[in-house]
Amino acid sequence: MSETAEEYGPFPPSPEFSQQAVGQKSLYEEADADREAFWAKQARERLTWAKDFDEVLDWSEAPVAKWFVGGELNVAYNCADRHVEAGNGDRVALHFVGEPGDERDITYAELTELVQKAAGALKAAGVEKGDRVALYLPMIPEAVISMLACARLGAVHSVVFGGFSSDALRTRIADGEAKVVITADGGYRRGKPSALKPAVDEAVSGETTVQKVIVVKRTGEETEMTDKDVWWDDALEAAEPATEYEAFDSEHPLFILYTSGTTGKPKGIFHTTGGYLTQAAYTNAVVHDVHPGEDVYWCTADVGWVTGHSYIVYGPLANGVTQVLYEGTPDSPHQGRWWEIVQNKKVSIFYTAPTAIRTCMKWGKEIPAEYDLSSVRVLGSVGEPINPEAWMWFRDNIGEGSAPIVDTWWQTETGAIMMSALPGVTSLVPGSAQAPVPGITADVVDEEGKSVGNGETGYLVIRDPWPSMLRGIWGDLQRYKDTYWSRFEDMYFAGDGAKRDEDGNIWVLGRVDDVMNVSGHRLSTSEIESALVSHDAVAEAAVVGAADETTGQAVCAFVILREEARDQAADDDKREELVQAMRTHVGKQIGAIAKPKTILVVDELPKTRSGKIMRRLLKDVAEGREAGDATTLADPSVMEKIQAGLKK
Numbered sequence: 001m002s003e004t005a006e007e008y009g010p011f012p013p014s015p016e017f018s019q020q021a022v023g024q025k026s027l028y029e030e031a032d033a034d035r036e037a038f039w040a041k042q043a044r045e046r047l048t049w050a051k052d053f054d055e056v057l058d059w060s061e062a063p064v065a066k067w068f069v070g071g072e073l074n075v076a077y078n079c080a081d082r083h084v085e086a087g088n089g090d091r092v093a094l095h096f097v098g099e100p101g102d103e104r105d106i107t108y109a110e111l112t113e114l115v116q117k118a119a120g121a122l123k124a125a126g127v128e129k130g131d132r133v134a135l136y137l138p139m140i141p142e143a144v145i146s147m148l149a150c151a152r153l154g155a156v157h158s159v160v161f162g163g164f165s166s167d168a169l170r171t172r173i174a175d176g177e178a179k180v181v182i183t184a185d186g187g188y189r190r191g192k193p194s195a196l197k198p199a200v201d202e203a204v205s206g207e208t209t210v211q212k213v214i215v216v217k218r219t220g221e222e223t224e225m226t227d228k229d230v231w232w233d234d235a236l237e238a239a240e241p242a243t244e245y246e247a248f249d250s251e252h253p254l255f256i257l258y259t260s261g262t263t264g265k266p267k268g269i270f271h272t273t274g275g276y277l278t279q280a281a282y283t284n285a286v287v288h289d290v291h292p293g294e295d296v297y298w299c300t301a302d303v304g305w306v307t308g309h310s311y312i313v314y315g316p317l318a319n320g321v322t323q324v325l326y327e328g329t330p331d332s333p334h335q336g337r338w339w340e341i342v343q344n345k346k347v348s349i350f351y352t353a354p355t356a357i358r359t360c361m362k363w364g365k366e367i368p369a370e371y372d373l374s375s376v377r378v379l380g381s382v383g384e385p386i387n388p389e390a391w392m393w394f395r396d397n398i399g400e401g402s403a404p405i406v407d408t409w410w411q412t413e414t415g416a417i418m419m420s421a422l423p424g425v426t427s428l429v430p431g432s433a434q435a436p437v438p439g440i441t442a443d444v445v446d447e448e449g450k451s452v453g454n455g456e457t458g459y460l461v462i463r464d465p466w467p468s469m470l471r472g473i474w475g476d477l478q479r480y481k482d483t484y485w486s487r488f489e490d491m492y493f494a495g496d497g498a499k500r501d502e503d504g505n506i507w508v509l510g511r512v513d514d515v516m517n518v519s520g521h522r523l524s525t526s527e528i529e530s531a532l533v534s535h536d537a538v539a540e541a542a543v544v545g546a547a548d549e550t551t552g553q554a555v556c557a558f559v560i561l562r563e564e565a566r567d568q569a570a571d572d573d574k575r576e577e578l579v580q581a582m583r584t585h586v587g588k589q590i591g592a593i594a595k596p597k598t599i600l601v602v603d604e605l606p607k608t609r610s611g612k613i614m615r616r617l618l619k620d621v622a623e624g625r626e627a628g629d630a631t632t633l634a635d636p637s638v639m640e641k642i643q644a645g646l647k648k
């Protein structure tokens, strides 16, 4: 495979940045010398333990790890109270920006008080240590407060993305046997209130484990309340605040989070306390280069997926960071909304997803150019491989042409960032997640589990246990072992394909199930997508391998055109010309083998709420089938639109 991306970079860090960077080269040396001592130091320096641990790692029951054995701590205390005790109570924890334009700043002192009150309300609702609480909320401060309130009591939260259907909520409630649900009357989306409570009513109707539903008033729309329901404000007011807290065992469960599985029952990935918080706090510090009290940090993820857990709630709040919490979409009420917030709040660290960056590219660089983005000094990317063009665009148009971009590879299962450059330390290679962070041992191996050499492709694995690793799939230990620990002996298999380039940098190629085999050649969907997106006319692209009689699989591409190319594509002949040009372009970038057999011009792509393209559905279309279950899409009607468009 050719290395198209290597025309860009590497970009060495600037001396000014390096001088102030949290990450240091010595971290790699320290971790290599003694990994467990390295993690013990991170755990002790970054967190406050009520009782120190006496063993760093117990791997005797592999693949279920125990980290910081014997240690005890309270996560909510670490994320709130202790910052007040340290004299930082007046520091803003959350700059909340609602979609309709309402704003609310919450200091660490206020956050602490709210968490104590909410924990009191949960207690009054019968929640005890170990009980599960389902959260189904918009991106409002109460989502953060609720998570911490659960943690304060040692209750296990299960956040269900606010856009999921009542069916999805019901299965997740049932799987985790949740006792209480926290929800809201609704939230704002694209300028309109959008109700949430009716979905909860449906999900808890009939036989259910749920005894109480706490409802935040966000939109004030008419909302039916049942016997089970209580308003958040009333519940907080009536309850005795939980000012005291208990310290829990380092391995006490903290949360369950369901991954959007490809088939079958959703997987309840479950995480515990001490190791998770250690790695979330450590990576947030060294990868995002946060300087608490100075930086304004913004992670655009939703708390409904793991990035929101680790990099809105736990990592940043454990570190005492000031951050933006935004309720809405990037284009409401206008396409400059994000940049307006960056300007107004002086955001210095901005962490988002490649799909969002490509969407902004599609809207045009004139839009961010209207705002003063000079506060930005670090950019981050997560969720899928970032194509080098999007990387360059991000740096040039949002990062003033100089901000380091950290491309962070990790998973719901890994709990926290596993691979990334360290800004100020590493030279950056656009498009590559590069190398494991200090303390992590990632590798690329062949079918037999042997490390591949430079220039070779294989499977991404993690060799040694890490603090924030999942401790299992809720209620299904065997499935945990089968899914992650059976492909290779003694190694965690991440499910991703990867390549080591000539310099040893690791390039994540996407899920192995997204790797195609065309005439015996292994091709990565993301590599072809990246090539397509580097064509002037293309804004976004999704590639699938469609069954083909001759070649095994054939490359089928779905592309969204940039604004300027759209008029041209309205004419059939011109569109055909454009499609041919794109094929030639891919051929040039990667090789003739990668040329898409079919390129379909579409207006939208099917995406999950976390912004991942659901290639499975596109594969159905490419193979001439009726598209499968589309209920987990951000907009379930997208598939109908694509199919209708193709029939024209």
Ligand code: 6R9
Residues within 6 Å of the ligand: 259, 305, 306, 307, 381, 382, 383, 384, 385, 386, 407, 408, 409, 410, 411, 412, 413, 433, 494, 495, 496, 508, 509, 510, 511, 610
């Ligand atoms: C954090 C998150 C995990 C999967 C993962 C991989 C893809 C995430 C990536 C990336 C390339 C990156 N992925 N970050 N691929 N480069 N920087 O996204 O968790 O939703 O569980 O997804 O996402 O395929 O295996 P999750």
